[in-house]
Amino acid sequence: MEHKDDTLLVKRAQRGDTEAFNLLMMRWQGKVYRFTYRYFADSDDAKEITQKTFITVYQKLDTLDDPGKFSSWMYRVANNLCLDELKRAGRRKAQPLENVIETPNGNGTPAKDLESKELGEVLHKAMMLLPDEQRVVIIFKEFEGLKFREIAEILDEPENTVKSRMYYGLRSLREILKKWNIQHEYLNYD
């Protein structure tokens, strides 16, 4: 899951080596940013949470007992900060999925939207409609390429729970895309 040298860098950083910590940040800031960007679908939020993540990592690095588990520990920090941000901003309050998937932005049909917008943006919107616990599993699995075991470790949940969330996440996503008439047009793209 992580670079072999990361463990050495973490050990050096724990001893107060600023250069080692800088190297760790350079290696990981892209991954953390991509994770947070997919979580919020917003560049500013992603940058802010990425910065907060590394500040927290710097402050609490001493508490990491096993430097070999740095990446999962850091992802956990990032995920917790994302959840805190959601609570703070009061966004995405719970509401039935059926109520929000009628249209992606309220104007015209999704198919027409695709004429002017990138499919990626619509997918971001669809992802944002998923429950947080399903979305984060999809991000970790689909985009960060982590094993279910690793995701379970990060989220501190049983592995079967993680798989179940992944399954329901994909099904919900498919349901949303179907409602937006995106599925048939793009699923045959490949």
Added chain:
Amino acid sequence: MTEQETRNLFMDYLYNEMNDKQKQTFEAYLKDHPELKKELDELAETRNILQFMSLDEPDQKLVMMAPEPDAGEKTNQPAEKTALLNLHPAIKTVLAVAASVLILMIGASISGLNMGQAEDGFYLAFGDVSAQAEEGISEEQVLMLTEQIREENALLMTAMLEQARADQHAQLQEALTLLTDYYETRRQQDLMLVAEGLMQLEENTYHRFRQTDETLDDIIYALSYPTNIDD
């Protein structure tokens, strides 16, 4: 196979987290359950479409620790400065003296400082050096000046003593006047108190005389007309 087990197998199969044997077993199972195969295909299609998700890469370093203070100081110093600091102490001293002399020369030039040697000795002056300054002061003039200063000092001391004496006299006079006034006031107050006491005594004495006279009159009257008593 339970529903939960099926979901877990779906995920393991989709993300290739099965070994070959498990894979073959699961594929055989799917052949017998076309509805599950259809659902699995739909999930795979959904996975495929996720690959279209866009991503903005950060165009800058989002976080960067400040370098350690020592390292920063070392790296931020210009090469010339570092070279100067590494010089031998003796060379540094010579350079410092040279710099001081240069500063003094510039200062002297700006202020018009003049130095030189006259017949009587060295001179140091600002601005143009007059003839008198160049010649210096003779011993006789110095003695005259000293005598003059001494006389002025004596006069000044005498004037100061006179002034001090006059001030002292005035203060003494003022103190005596104040003391005299004080005693006079006290004497007047005492006299008034004595006079008042005498008047009070006189009044009391008169009052008692009158009371005595009245009593005597009553006695005389009673003795003169004893019949009245018998009645």
